[in-house]
Amino acid sequence: MYICAVITLSEENYLKAIYHLGKRGSQSVSTNAIARKIKAKASSVTDMMKKLAEKDLVNHKKYQGVKLTEDGQAHAIKVIRKHRLWEVFLVEKLKFSWDEVHEVAEQLEHIKSEKLTQQLDAFLGFPERDPHGDPIPDKDGNFAVTNKILLSEAEVDTKYTCVGVKDSSADFLKYLNKYNLTLGTELEVLSREDFDGSFSIRFNNIRLNVSKDIAANLFIKPN
Amino acid sequence: MYICAVITLSEENYLKAIYHLGKRGSQSVSTNAIARKIKAKASSVTDMMKKLAEKDLVNHKKYQGVKLTEDGQAHAIKVIRKHRLWEVFLVEKLKFSWDEVHEVAEQLEHIKSEKLTQQLDAFLGFPERDPHGDPIPDKDGNFAVTNKILLSEAEVDTKYTCVGVKDSSADFLKYLNKYNLTLGTELEVLSREDFDGSFSIRFNNIRLNVSKDIAANLFIKPN
DNA sequence: ATATATTTTTAGGCATGTCTAAATTTTTAG
């Protein structure tokens, strides 16, 4: 068995960013996109890409962006698995609200212990999704995919179920809390305004107008 | 309220080391002692002591060692609180054995989130001791003290209860596992050999000879 | 008391991960 070089906390954050930006690591990602995500300068990203390429975690062609290698993708998925498991733990066991978990999970996702991850998974009952509706990879890196769409892409006069959020910033989640729009809520799309891209929806017997920005961050699936 | 400067992971490890070496931070600790504990060179310790002194976490008199300030002690206790709470979590909830928890707790103790610590404490039922018998500080930094002694200091022909371990290295704990010598076990001290400092003890109806080294690492209290 | 040994500090160097400023390559627009 081959000994995996130590991957630092910083490197893990880059791998995760590249994974998310490149649609699960399948696409090539630009230096600038990574810089925005990581909140670092492009030059810092280039430096790090050289290091990750050296470790065979990404393929880097000068001026052409990077793509995760098999190894890089596998590692990114491990970090994401830990992040999402910890989120479930925080909400289910420690009574955190879904808008409070992200920051803490960002720290916990870097804890290195195979046994910890496995046992945590078992303790939580092998959950399939985190509190934001995102799928949790299993120990082999496989995870469920749903035929989810964004509310902004929904058909009018159709019924859906809310299954996830694209943006899990506290502000967005607090908005959903305010209107009791939780995952699993059934909703009907009543109309769409061409002028501003806003939607009128009905759920729990209330009618709500949501802006284009809200609609572009809420995942739903047809009933 | 005053804003506490960020304390790095490395700084936290030094604070913890000084706390343990200086008998809960009450005594002055030498540079070399810290270096041994941290497994770093004395010169690195001096560098770090300057930084900690700058942040008012230790008092450092040149060539005279360091002592924790109130702030430094309070912070060390917070780290120790987290370390011990996570150990309880790993053993009670995730089925870790007491000889496996240390390394993982060393990572988890640095996670920064007041709420996480408080909720974890509550989730575990506000435990008073960790799996090795060490007291867990409460949120204000107070913790139980027991009149424990080392087996090596025990009276012959006296009955005691095993309440903790001084050294919690995996090797020592595995030795105790082997003989089923768990915390809470009642034992009788039968004799002590002047020649090698070993003890003969009886517990669970078995008789066992333990070396000086074992005796110097097992805490007991009189029944 | 003084020479030797030990401890501690200083000085200078190195890797990590970041930055700014300048140079280079690629993309876009006229």
Place this chain on the structure above:
DNA sequence: CTAAAAATTTAGACATGCCTAAAAATATAT
């Protein structure tokens, strides 16, 4: 097609936290 704009990389710098080697202070032993 070429000039300007945008993206990317290079070069050089800095803070952190560690190191080695040498100097300084303290402790120990005869």
